[in-house]
Amino acid sequence: MTRYAARAGHASRQALTFSSVVLLFAFCAGCASTPEPTGSFPIAQEPRVVLKPGDVLQVKFLYWPELNEEYQSIRPDGKISLQLVGEVHAEGLEPAQLRQELLTLYQDKLIEPEISVVVRSLDSHRVYVGGEVLSPGLVPIQGQLTALEAILQAGGPRKQSAKMDSVVIVRQQDGRQYGTTIDLRESLESPESTPFALAPRDLGYVPRTAIDRVDQWVDQYINQVIPRSVHTNFTFTKDLDSDDGERSGVRAAELLSNLNSAAATSLGETPSVTP
Secondary structure, X not given: OHHHHHHHHHHHHHHHHHHHHHHHHHHHHHHOOOOOOEOOOOOOOOOOOOOOOOOEEEEEEOOOHHHOEEEEEOOOOOEEEEOOOEEEEOOOOOHHHHHHHHHHHOOOOOOOOOEEEEEEEOOOOEEEEXXXXXXXXXXXXXXXXXXXXXXXXXXXXXXXXXXXXXXXEEEEEOOEEEEEEEOOHHHHHOOOOOOOEOOOOOEEEEOEOHXXXXXXXXXXXXXXXXXXXXXXXXXXXXXXXOOOHHHHHHHHHHHHHHHHHHHHHHOOOOOOXXX
């Protein structure tokens, strides 16, 4: 009889401990807010090819094929290496501008040089999409790419957990990093909405809804930890759009009370623990 009472007391205390964690999390979730944009978010420029590290070029000499470079990748320092002239800065230039620079450099090396610069791949012209999408990863930019198009190319948002009204966009420009949030619900619901254009190397993050976070906590800290013998069905509702912390706390307290009562009843005790 003593062993049974000790086991019942341990299970009841375990239910109380992990229920308290859910109570704290639910109260904090009710007070959470979307972060404010940082600074003046820069607008994406019109599509144009500007060379950046990682891009691969083909440099061809019409009359001197021995100088050809079939695959010349721009290094992290923004330069490429060519025969006769050595290192050439390519980052920030358009292909036509780089061609003109090479014609000038080879003017005293070759007789009437004729050079072409072909872009084989624009590895830098990509965006990263992460968070609550089915296939997070790199998405190439071909022409102009909108935030919604990038998310759809990443497999689309997860229906049950994606918070499309607070998609985070991070952009790097002129050595600075900017962040903002955009509401893509309108883009999904109305074809006449204004698209949000992305720039190369943007990062898009689809956050997770608060209710999904609560569900995960309940599953991790309640369903998978408390012994199955004390499991029972209960209902937990919380107004995620409300900032009323007191109301959230009351509902979380109801969850705590229901869980403690379930644990005690399953073990043959009289419920006596109150939140």
